[in-house]
Amino acid sequence: MKNYIVASWILFIIGISLLTSCEKDPWKFDTDRKPGLYFVELADTNEISFDQLNDSTWTRKLFICYLIGVPVDYERQIEFAPIDSASNMKFGEEYKFSDAILKAGEVYCNVYLWAKRPAVEDEDGKRYCTFRIVENEHFVPYMYSTAFFQVRVNHPREPKWWDAEIFGAWSEKAFQVYMRYYNKQEVENTDNWQKYYSTVYGKNMYIMNDATWEGVPALFLPLLKEDVLVPVFDYFVANPSDGVDIPEWYYEWKKN
Known part of the structure; x- marks a missing residue:
């Protein structure tokens, strides 16, 4: 009888311990703590x-x-x-x-x-x-x-397509402003971008990386001047920048 009572108490204590350990499960997320x-x-x-x-x-x-x-x-x-x-x-x-x-x-x-x-x-x-x-x-x-x-x-390098007679003398500032106006065509001049610029010159002019102004690229140069280069040089006339050279064709274009 005594052994039965002792065994019962041991089982009772083990049961309480198991219940307590479940309530304090270390793998359970403590929602009282800050995340x-x-x-x-x-x-x-x-x-x-x-x-x-x-x-x-x-x-x-x-x-x-x-x-x-x-x-x-x-x-x-x-x-x-x-x-x-x-x-x-x-x-x-x-x-x-x-x-x-x-x-x-x-x-x-x-x-x-x-x-x-x-x-x-x-x-x-x-x-x-x-x-x-x-x-x-x-x-x-x-x-x-x-x-x-x-x-x-990261500074730009002069691309092969940068022709001084078209773009003026190479300068980092001129390149950055030109690319800004060129890439604006994608959203502000969608028709010409889809028909000509994206297929002939590409986003960021990537198609022109090793090209010169002959053949197809030259064919659409007058359009590129009208849409992009003239506004670029209009900007530099209003906002002169050291090292930026405006080519002669721009002044002739403005006269006409």
Whole structure:
């Protein structure tokens, strides 16, 4: 009888222990804790660059914050802080962030890092910034919560199709403005883009990479001048730029 009573107590204690351990299952997500956020971007693998067509003062790069937790039905603010000891750019003056808000029901947030164009001597990645996710009322940083970015400037090279008699002397500024007006044709002059420009010259003039102004490319040059080059040189007449040369044909065109 005594053995039966002891065995019963042992089974009772084991049962209580099992129930208690189920309630504190370590694999069960604790909804009372703040959810976490992390970056895909890691410590030393990121660049933000001014590409060859970007002549602006600022450029941007997308990065993503991912949620560890449960989506909710309201928006939540995400906050970052610069790590000055691992940056040589000034936050707010040389780099900044777009609004970072995790929208209702979402499990990730797209954020833009904006960087200012560096001085010429620093264009090859000598300027960099590091920042981290910080805890706020909504989130805690988790796993990869620090990101590092270098800033680079990619300069265009003179393409073979750049003919000085047509485009004026080669300059980076002239090329960038020309390409800006040329690519605008895709949305602002759709008919001519579809009929001629996209098939003869291509997006960003890629078909013309190794071509000269003979045959078919030359056939549509008068149209290209009218739609693109004349507005380009009108721009430079109104906004002179060092190193930009306006060819003689433009002045003759304007007389007519």
